[in-house]
Amino acid sequence: MNHKMELFAPNFGWSQTEATGVAGEYRAIGFDLAGISRTQLSSLKADLDAMKDLKTLIDGAKEINKHNMLGLMMQSNILGFFALNDVMDSIQSSSAGVVEFRLPSYGYFHTMLSPDYAYGIPVAVELSGMTMDVPYMRAQSTSTKMSRVRG
Numbered sequence: 653m654n655h656k657m658e659l660f661a662p663n664f665g666w667s668q669t670e671a672t673g674v675a676g677e678y679r680a681i682g683f684d685l686a687g688i689s690r691t692q693l694s695s696l697k698a699d700l701d702a703m704k705d706l707k708t709l710i711d712g713a714k715e716i717n718k719h720n721m722l723g724l725m726m727q728s729n730i731l732g733f734f735a736l737n738d739v740m741d742s743i744q745s746s747s748a749g750v751v752e753f754r755l756p757s758y759g760y761f762h763t764m765l766s767p768d769y770a771y772g773i774p775v776a777v778e779l780s781g782m783t784m785d786v787p788y789m790r791a792q793s794t795s796t797k798m799s800r801v802r803g
Contacts, residue, residue, distance in 0.1 A: 654670060654671070654672050654673075655670070655671055655673070656668055656669070656670050656671075657669050657670075657671070657681075657758065657787075657788075659756055659758065659788060661755060661756055661790070664790075667788060669787035669788055671760065671785065671787070673762070674764075674765040674766075674767055674777070676765055676777065677762055677763050677764065677765050678722055678723065678726060678762060678763045679726075679760055679761075679762040679763075680723060680726035680727045680729070680730055680760065680761045680762065681730070681758060681759075681760055682727065682730030682731050682733070682734060682758060682759050682760070682761065683756070683757070683758045684731075684734035684738070684754055684756070684757045684758070684789075685754075685756045685757075686753070686754055686755075686756070687738050687754045688731055688734050688735040688738060692731070693731070693735055696724075696727070696728050696731060699724055700724060700725075700728055703721060703724060722763075726761045726762070726763075726782075727761070729761045729784065730759055730760065730761040730784065730786075733759065733761075733784060733786070734754075734757065734759070737789075738754060741754075741791060745793060749795060749796050749797065750793045750794060750795050750796060751793070751794050751796060752791050752792070752793045752794075753791065753792045753793075753794075754790075754791050755790035755791055755792055756790070757786070757788055757789040757790055757791075758786075758787075758788050759784065759785060759786030759787065759788070759789065760784065760785045760786075760787075761782065761783075761784045761785075762782065762783060762785070763779060763781075763782050764779070764780045764781045764782065764783055765777050765778070765779060765780065766778050766779075766780040
């Protein structure tokens with residue numbers, strides 16, 4: 653199973669990436685359009701905390717099933733990756749005397765399935781792990797001195 657994802661940025665035009673997969677894989681798509689907001693991270697953390705709290709699961713204010721649990725864990729991984737990179741970029745850019753802006757970026761966190769085939773027909777499928785793929789991550793950096801010459 654192949655799929656393409658396209659993103660339009662006014663200064664770069666259309667960018668396309670291709671990914672392959674196996675039918676039945678879970679795939680969380682994370683977008684970092686201009687940095688992950690604290691509100692978004694707080695909401696994600698609250699959902700993860702609610703999932704950990706068995707009382708909330710039993711009382712069931714929000715329906716939590718295997719699909720929701722796996723999706724939440726996978727979504728938190730890809731968004732956490734972008735948030736961590738945004739923080740690290742901010743630290744490095746301030747010490748280097750530049751300002752960095754996150755441009756629209758995206759990536760996946762997904763399960764990996766390994767099918768066994770007999771005569772070209774899948775007869776068994778095994779979970780072989782989880783992986784992260786960030787095919788499109790862009791940023792723009794500008795010097796705070798507006799000069800190419802350092803010093």
